[in-house]
Amino acid sequence: MKPLFLSAAAALMLATAPFAVMANETVAKAEEMLAKAKDMRAEADALAKEAEAMLEAAKSEAAEAAAMAKAGEEAEPDAETAEAETEDDAPDNIKVAYEEDGKYFTEDDIPTYNVAADGTVDWYSFSGFRRYHSECHVCHGPDGEGSTYAPALKKSALEMDYYDFADVITNGRKHVGASDNSVMPAFGTNNNVMCYLDDIYVYLKARGTEAIGRGRPAKKEKKSAVYVENENACMG
Ligand code: HEC
Numbered sequence: 348m349k350p351l352f353l354s355a356a357a358a359l360m361l362a363t364a365p366f367a368v369m370a371n372e373t374v375a376k377a378e379e380m381l382a383k384a385k386d387m388r389a390e391a392d393a394l395a396k397e398a399e400a401m402l403e404a405a406k407s408e409a410a411e412a413a414a415m416a417k418a419g420e421e422a423e424p425d426a427e428t429a430e431a432e433t434e435d436d437a438p439d440n441i442k443v444a445y446e447e448d449g450k451y452f453t454e455d456d457i458p459t460y461n462v463a464a465d466g467t468v469d470w471y472s473f474s475g476f477r478r479y480h481s482e483c484h485v486c487h488g489p490d491g492e493g494s495t496y497a498p499a500l501k502k503s504a505l506e507m508d509y510y511d512f513a514d515v516i517t518n519g520r521k522h523v524g525a526s527d528n529s530v531m532p533a534f535g536t537n538n539n540v541m542c543y544l545d546d547i548y549v550y551l552k553a554r555g556t557e558a559i560g561r562g563r564p565a566k567k568e569k570k571s572a573v574y575v576e577n578e579n580a581c582m583g
Pocket residue numbers: 479482483484485486487496497498500503507512515516520521522529530531532534540547
């Protein structure tokens with residue numbers, strides 16, 4: 348009887364051993380899955396936080412845009428009086444002294460804008476309107492009006508020296524303060540800006556005096572042959 352009993356015990360052990368191994372494996376697997384779930388949860392938490400931050404940022408951006416749009420509506424230019432100012436009693440850094448191939452200059456050979464009595468703007472100003480709105484307005488606001496992030500360039504163009512103005516655009520500028528950290532990027536290697544510096548400058552000057560109102564100028568002079576030549580040479 349003995350051997351039979353022993354062999355029965357042995358058989359039982361032999362039979363249960365694989366179950367024990369399998370149970371251990373299942374525990375290990377379950378532990379692994381739990382760890383994975385924990386990781387995923389941490390990741391999801393981080394994502395949720397990020398999404399929340401993005402939502403906040405988007406909300407404040409939307410509020411800012413709404414405020415800017417409202418400010419824009421309130422700041423409708425008075426075209427009549429503005430135009431009168433640009434005629435004869437314009438300051439020296441604006442007043443047209445001569446014209447060359449559709450480009451207007453002051454007495455000091457600084458580019459300036461010209462708006463005819465019927466509202467036709469010179470080609471450079473019109474081109475400047477387009478270039479400004481493709482490269483600058485995201486930070487500086489539509490129509491040179493400025494934003495909470497970057498200054499109103501319609502004012503800068505009047506107050507800053509032409510060469511300083513060009514220098515900031517070419518080399519950029521960084522303002523690091525206690526409460527703000529704003530960066531004007533350098534555009535020195537961007538042909539879409541560098542080839543149109545004068546265009547952007549005269550457009551913004553015209554915005555500064557309100558000789559050109561907000562939005563797209565309705566009437567413009569033709570591109571001169573010299574302009575096309577220079578543009579092609581610059582854009583290479
Ligand atoms: C990424 C945002 C951004 C873009 C795009 C940008 N700017 Fe600026 N710009 C700034 C900020 C910010 C400042 C203020 C820097 C400082 O405080 O020194 C600034 C300053 C300037 C100034 C100096 C103004 C002053 O009154 O001192 C000029 C000029 C200027 N930008 C021209 C331009 C032009 C022209 C373009 C388009 C070709 C342009 N910027 C595109 C952010 C930008």
